[in-house]
Ligand SMILES: *Cc1c(COP(=O)(O)O)cnc(C)c1O
């Protein structure tokens with residue numbers, strides 16, 4: 001594990017793919033056949049399950065992420081996050097389609113408001129990578145394409161509520177949207193005097209580091225708003241040198257960088273991996289923020305880690321890491337004023 005991480009992060013920045021992020025995004029692997037071929041996995045073993053899972057939630061993996069997966073290793077922790085399996089077709093009691101009940105919190109089209117001071121703006125329904133464990137795998141993405149009227153309504157809603165001081169770009173993955181759209185949102189939001197911060201929840205600096213381009217850095221550093229980026233990394237092998245370089249550029253542009261992870265069986269359910277992840281994040285200029293307890297999403301029970309096991313892992317982290325590298329173990333529950341911390345010493 002350690003050895004593999006070390007070899008992966010030694011790729012020199014000069015080896016960086018010079019294609020634009022848009023080109024890389026459209027060149028993503030989107031079929032089980034291609035994925036198995038690229039990663040030298042036996043189709044006789046993996047193809048039928050991958051096809052079944054893919055029918056429920058399409059496979060999508062961008063090239064820069066693919067390059068960090070070790071070919072021929074079905075247990076690779078990055079592969080596990082993207083390879084569809086027949087286990088996804090199992091329905092189990094307690095595993096539901098919308099565990100967060102987000103549909104009930106839709107304030108106007110595209111705006112989710114659960115907490116008093118911050119509102120979540122669904123900039124786009126698309127993602128650059130489809131993570132098999134995602135609680136949004138059942139979300140009706142296409143319902144969220146915003147018309148000019150929706151946009152006006154969102155801005156009016158935000159402008160009329162002075163309690164809101166932070167807007168979170170979410171999705172899907174908001175950085176799949178182009179910088180023209182994003183900068184025009186940022187500009188409109190900056191025109192609302194009670195809004196201080198813009199937060200961006202994204203996996204793109206990890207899956208396509210080239211997304212951190214001049215035009216993104218340009219509008220971010222020009223904005224009046226303080227910008228916070230919450231990236232989403234689950235394993236230290238996701239943080240290669242290209243990603244590190246992208247994160248350093250964001251930091252130099254004044255962005256506060258935080259990370260959220262989901263606890264996932266077979267990916268990061270050991271104290272060693274979680275501790276290496278925190279250390280690697282810090283090397284990249286990022287502080288761990290949340291570790292999300294597993295949500296019972298239909299089709300993702302094979303990633304399930306019990307709350308007791310998750311608590312035990314975080315207690316082990318407390319014993320080995322400085323406090324600022326220990327993520328908060330939380331769960332999103334309906335009708336709570338914010339994320340709910342799991343009691344570690346209960
Ligand atoms: C997680 C979440 C937020 C942000 O919560 P923080 O604790 O501030 O990170 C905001 N709105 C919704 C709906 C969320 O699920």
Ligand code: SF4
Nearest residue numbers: 127130131134172203
């Ligand atoms: S990038 Fe985020 S929203 Fe998109 S599939 Fe992955 S976890 Fe879900």
